[in-house]
Structure formats: structure tokens, C-alpha cells
Amino acid sequence: DTAVSQTPKYLVTQMGNDKSIKCEQNLGHDTMYWYKQDSKKFLKIMFSYNNKELIINETVPNRFSPKSPDKAHLNLHINSLELGDSAVYFCASSRRQDLSGNTIYFGEGSWLTVV
Amino acid sequence: GESVGLHLPTLSVQEGDNSIINCAYSNSASDYFIWYKQESGKGPQFIIDIRSNMDKRQGQRVTVLLNKTVKHLSLQIAATQPGDSAVYFCAEPSGGYNKLIFGAGTRLAVHP
Numbered sequence: 001d002t003a004v005s006q007t008p009k010y011l012v013t014q015m016g017n018d019k020s021i022k023c024e025q026n027l028g029h030d031t032m033y034w035y036k037q038d039s040k041k042f043l044k045i046m047f048s049y050n051n052k053e054l055i056i057n058e059t060v061p062n063r064f065s066p067k068s069p070d071k072a073h074l075n076l077h078i079n080s081l082e083l084g085d086s087a088v089y090f091c092a093s094s095r096r097q098d099l100s101g102n103t104i105y106f107g108e109g110s111w112l113t114v115v
Numbered sequence: 116g117e118s119v120g121l122h123l124p125t126l127s128v129q130e131g132d133n134s135i136i137n138c139a140y141s142n143s144a145s146d147y148f149i150w151y152k153q154e155s156g157k158g159p160q161f162i163i164d165i166r167s168n169m170d171k172r173q174g175q176r177v178t179v180l181l182n183k184t185v186k187h188l189s190l191q192i193a194a195t196q197p198g199d200s201a202v203y204f205c206a207e208p209s210g211g212y213n214k215l216i217f218g219a220g221t222r223l224a225v226h227p
Contacts (some may be wrong), residue, residue: 033219041123041202043217056214090158099157099208100147101166104215106158
């Protein structure tokens with residue numbers, strides 16, 4: 001069974017378009033995240049939500065808007081896509097917000113290419 | 116693998132050899148560390164973790180060593196197999212333990 005699933009896996013779109021990536025976790029976790037991985041494999045947190053409440057927003061441009069309809073889902077909507085948005089976006093979840101001794105589980109990633 | 120880097124370091128090993136992947140951290144107050152493995156086309160997967168009250172922790176074919184004096188962490192993989200080929204990241208909680216900060220990663224390439 002897929003624990004953290006995100007769709008689509010691949011997305012190619014033109015500059016200026018608006019796109020969404022969806023994420024669902026079936027682990028019963030309280031906390032969900034979006035991470036961005038660039039071409040050099042550097043992983044950086046973008047957002048985290050705990051029980052549908054925004055906890056972390058790491059100075060991500062306003063064009064990125066996460067939405068959590070319930071604690072099992074965290075979607076990422078991106079407006080006016082730019083070339084620099086091309087990256088792999090990973091959804092993740094953890095049992096609770098406090099990560100001391102608490103593992104984060106990642107989805108398989110969504111490869112976004114902006115042309 | 117350093118915590119900050121401009122390119123992805125690569126460690127090449129022969130199948131059957133032992134591998135050692137290194138990571139440096141800067142915050143002497145850090146008390147929990149995790150190693151993740153990321154295979155090509157997949158998300159990072161938890162391998163092993165260690166708390167700062169330990170110097171060593173062993174899993175199946177993997178050992179993590181923590182040297183708090185020099186703020187250094189290493190992941191040792193015994194009898195490296197082709198399936199171990201991946202990018203390995205060290206990570207630690209930050210921001211009041213609310214987020215996981217990843218190191219730059221090290222690519223492990225296993226040759227037959």
C-alpha cells in the first residue's frame with residue numbers, strides 16, 4: 001500500500017500556466033510537508049501543515065499556495081509558473097509535528113518541468 | 116557529504132567492499148540525526164537514526180557513528196551491494212524540531 005502518494009508524477013507545462021500537485025497520506029499522520037529538490041539534489045522544505053494548520057512557510061513566493069482540506073491531504077497550487085520552478089516536489093508526512101525521534105515519510109515525487 | 120556543497124560528491128566502491136559516507140553538522144546543540152537513502156526516481160527513505168546520547172547505532176548492514184566533539188556523522192554500509200547505489204542524505208530537525216534540514220547528499224556508486 002502506498003503510504004504517501006502524490007499526483008501527477010510528471011508534469012510539463014508552459015511558463016505562465018497554473019498547475020496543482022495533489023498529495024494524500026494513509027498513515028494517519030498529523031503533519032504533512034512539501035519539499036523542493038533542485039537539479040543538484042538539494043532538498044529544501046517549503047511548507048508544513050499540522051492538522052490542517054499552516055506551521056511553516058519557508059519564504060516561498062506567493063505564487064505557491066498549499067491547501068490542506070483535511071489532515072490526510074496537502075495539495076500544492078502554483079500560479080504563473082516560471083522556468084525556475086522546474087524541480088522535483090516531494091510531499092511528506094510525519095506522525096506528529098515534533099520531529100525529535102519522529103520519522104518523515106516521503107512520497108515518490110512530482111517532476112515539474114516548465115518550458 | 117558536507118552540509119553545504121556546490122555539487123554532489125560521489126563515492127565509488129566495488130561490490131562487496133564497505134562504504135563510509137560522511138556528514139558534518141554545525142550546531143553543537145543538535146541532538147538527533149537521521150540518514151535517508153534516495154534511489155533514482157524515488158523519494159528519500161529513512162535508513163537509520165541516532166540520538167546524541169549515543170556514539171554508535173547499528174542496523175542491518177548499516178552503522179551510524181556520531182562524533183559530537185568534531186560534529187561529524189558517518190554512515191557505514193557493510194558489504195555494499197548494487198542495490199545500495201543511491202544518494203544518501205544526513206538530516207536533522209531544526210526550527211524547534213518542526214522541520215527537517217537535509218545535508219547536500221552523497222552519491223554512492225557501486226561497481227561490480
